[in-house]
Amino acid sequence: MDEIKIFTEQLSVIPKVPGVYLMRDSTGKIVYIGKAKNLASRIRSYFVRNEDYRLVSIMFHDIKAIEYIVCGSEKEALILEQKLIKKLQPKYNIIWKDDKSYLMIEIDLNDPFPRLNFVRYKEYLQKIVDKKNKLYFGPYPSSRQIKSVVRWITKFFKIRQCKYNSELFFKPELKDKFSTCIYYQTKQCIAPCVKPDEVAYEYKQLIKNIILFLQGRNKKLVEELQHQMKEYSGKQEYEKAMTLRDTIKYISNIFSKCIIKKINEEDVVEITIAKIDLLKKIQQKFCLRSLPTIIEAVDISTFQGVGSCGSVVRFVNGEPDKNNYRRYKIKQTQEYKVDDYKMLQEVVERRYRRLINEKKPLPNLLIVDGGKGQLTTALKVIEEYKLDDKIDLISIAKNEDEVYTVGREEPIKLTTDLEDNLLRYIRDEAHRFAIKYNKLLLRKKLKI
Numbered sequence: 001m002d003e004i005k006i007f008t009e010q011l012s013v014i015p016k017v018p019g020v021y022l023m024r025d026s027t028g029k030i031v032y033i034g035k036a037k038n039l040a041s042r043i044r045s046y047f048v049r050n051e052d053y054r055l056v057s058i059m060f061h062d063i064k065a066i067e068y069i070v071c072g073s074e075k076e077a078l079i080l081e082q083k084l085i086k087k088l089q090p091k092y093n094i095i096w097k098d099d100k101s102y103l104m105i106e107i108d109l110n111d112p113f114p115r116l117n118f119v120r121y122k123e124y125l126q127k128i129v130d131k132k133n134k135l136y137f138g139p140y141p142s143s144r145q146i147k148s149v150v151r152w153i154t155k156f157f158k159i160r161q162c163k164y165n166s167e168l169f170f171k172p173e174l175k176d177k178f179s180t181c182i183y184y185q186t187k188q189c190i191a192p193c194v195k196p197d198e199v200a201y202e203y204k205q206l207i208k209n210i211i212l213f214l215q216g217r218n219k220k221l222v223e224e225l226q227h228q229m230k231e232y233s234g235k236q237e238y239e240k241a242m243t244l245r246d247t248i249k250y251i252s253n254i255f256s257k258c259i260i261k262k263i264n265e266e267d268v269v270e271i272t273i274a275k276i277d278l279l280k281k282i283q284q285k286f287c288l289r290s291l292p293t294i295i296e297a298v299d300i301s302t303f304q305g306v307g308s309c310g311s312v313v314r315f316v317n318g319e320p321d322k323n324n325y326r327r328y329k330i331k332q333t334q335e336y337k338v339d340d341y342k343m344l345q346e347v348v349e350r351r352y353r354r355l356i357n358e359k360k361p362l363p364n365l366l367i368v369d370g371g372k373g374q375l376t377t378a379l380k381v382i383e384e385y386k387l388d389d390k391i392d393l394i395s396i397a398k399n400e401d402e403v404y405t406v407g408r409e410e411p412i413k414l415t416t417d418l419e420d421n422l423l424r425y426i427r428d429e430a431h432r433f434a435i436k437y438n439k440l441l442l443r444k445k446l447k448i
Contacts, residue, residue, distance in 0.1 A: 104138035301434035307441030309349030311434035
């Protein structure tokens with residue numbers, strides 16, 4: 001399997017972060033999509049003889065490229081994976097899909113006394129469930145955790161656990177069929193089965209509060225509970241009012257630790273596919289070894305040798321990752337002495353020495369501002385730290401808008417295409433960030 005040997009040479013450039021990976025066939029069509037908590041580890045697992053080897057051995061005659069998208073969390077990767085699979089319907093996801101699917105919580109709004117049910121996420125995607133008359137929350141990656149939380153919600157809010165058809169609770173002829181159970185006797189249920197008319201309003205309020213809880217709307221929930229508490233106090237139902245008072249106190253204490261959180265994300269599928277295609281064009285145009293999902297750019301700024309500094313900006317999937325912007329006050333170069341190459345060398349050294357020491361994700365592509373000289377300077381540092389097989393490197397000459405690449409004598413002229421404009425934007429963002437810091441250092445120097 002020569003293809004596997006080719007792919008293994010690229011494994012070292014994959015970041016150890018959550019994300020989604022996509023496998024393309026010789027026509028460029030995506031035929032398999034997966035998610036990973038650790039992209040590097042997961043993709044590497046396809047090249048060893050484990051439980052996935054049966055899939056790889058059959059698929060790899062058809063696989064010509066593996067691409068990946070970096071995500072902010074495993075939950076984000078899960079949502080993106082499911083959306084992409086639903087949108088693209090990759091061939092091998094359909095062939096090898098198993099019975100495992102993440103759980104969602106279902107609340108039937110037509111039920112007079114709803115209970116919390118579970119459904120599989122793939123049923124939700126396949127429109128097997130009734131989305132018009134039922135509410136759904138999730139999906140949740142850990143079935144064990146969410147089952148535990150649902151048990152807690154059911155007991156805490158005292159809703160029913162039984163699976164009876166609750167419409168039967170209102171039929172007088174069936175009154176003898178239902179009797180209070182252990183849950184009512186231990187104050188874990190308000191028993192709508194034996195007193196449906198009496199508790200109907202209260203039960204409706206409990207479900208309303210559960211929905212607020214599952215939506216993560218803690219402020220709204222507390223406000224609603226306080227309103228209900230005043231209602232019960234006004235009716236002199238002090239026991240119920242005291243129960244709500246204790247509930248408010250408990251909710252306020254535990255809400256920050258609640259593991260359930262509804263994610264109201266925008267539909268990212270179309271945007272994500274467009275970004276992949278854009279990054280793919282950059283990879284192809286400049287002969288990069290991997291898809292540049294993480295791009296960093298370095299720029300140097302100085303004013304006649306005063307306030308010399310450098311900046312590093314990071315873009316993930318074509319978007320600024322401002323939490324990973326960094327600025328550097330130049331240490332080695334003497335004041336009033338301008339040496340662009342030494343300053344660039346210092347910034348690149350400090351940046352990647354730190355990333356290596358802290359074992360943080362490296363970029364796939366590094367952009368330096370300047371021409372061939374700056375490219376050579378940065379390359380020496382990259383090689384010194386043995387990163388030349390992990391990080392692709394280009395430089396962009398500002399005036400000519402030309403890109404210099406490693407191993408190519410002639411520069412590549414930037415056009416007005418979207419992929420080239422993205423590179424310009426990243427370069428200009430590094431320049432802006434460096435100038436901003438330079439001005440700050442100048443003001444401090446001049447004390448203005």
